[in-house]
Amino acid sequence: MAINSAQSVFRYKTVKCPLHKLPTILKLFLFLTLCIFCLSLTPIYLAAGIITVFSFAFFCRFTLREQLTDLKPAMYYAILMYSISIFSSLFESWKQLPFQELAAIALIPNIDYLRITLRLILIVQLSALVFRTTSSLEIRQALRTLEKRLLLLIPFDEKKLTPKNSLADNISLFICFIPEIFTNWSNINLAWKARNGKQGIRKIKTTVFILISVSMEKASLKSKAIDARSYRK
Numbered sequence: 001m002a003i004n005s006a007q008s009v010f011r012y013k014t015v016k017c018p019l020h021k022l023p024t025i026l027k028l029f030l031f032l033t034l035c036i037f038c039l040s041l042t043p044i045y046l047a048a049g050i051i052t053v054f055s056f057a058f059f060c061r062f063t064l065r066e067q068l069t070d071l072k073p074a075m076y077y078a079i080l081m082y083s084i085s086i087f088s089s090l091f092e093s094w095k096q097l098p099f100q101e102l103a104a105i106a107l108i109p110n111i112d113y114l115r116i117t118l119r120l121i122l123i124v125q126l127s128a129l130v131f132r133t134t135s136s137l138e139i140r141q142a143l144r145t146l147e148k149r150l151l152l153l154i155p156f157d158e159k160k161l162t163p164k165n166s167l168a169d170n171i172s173l174f175i176c177f178i179p180e181i182f183t184n185w186s187n188i189n190l191a192w193k194a195r196n197g198k199q200g201i202r203k204i205k206t207t208v209f210i211l212i213s214v215s216m217e218k219a220s221l222k223s224k225a226i227d228a229r230s231y232r233k
Helices: 024-038 043-059 064-070 071-092 101-106 111-134 136-151 167-194 201-228
Strands: none
Touching: 024 111, 024 136, 043 064, 043 111, 064 071, 071 101, 071 111, 167 201
């Protein structure tokens, strides 16, 4: 069952926007820099950053549905972190406070968990901007160009500079496999719903193994395709 771009996390969007025209190397550099910078921000600035990225994504013609789809992994993690925060608060204070105060404290997330969750949401938003505006080919070419320029600065035997030993190719394959996994999961999830599958442990037990199997199969096919095109001679 095929899915459209709005239903798949981090799927490349062909509708052009100003971010599409930005050089890939510059986009990757800005992404890494902003992600590192996010680690030092307080929750207030993180929340402001999330709103700013939301607004910028609308400017880049990303619909609300596409943005919320990209945030699904972060939302699942946020629910988990909020549950851990409640459990931690209850465990630490249940003997010291009356029930009314304990319930109020438990509903307010711990500041550390809140900071971690906001960081993740902001980093996922930035990742979505990169993946939705940069194709896998552009990422691969940018990393290979960067690798060649760096190797020119290091004394190296040119005979060893073969595509098989290319670190950039391996990194680009890994990076581009991330949106593929989400696409596989979306297809499996839709197939499960089409067969009237119910939510629960049974779904997780069934679909996770299917996801692993399908992802491994596609990775094997991609490896064979690369060998067939003489990229690893």
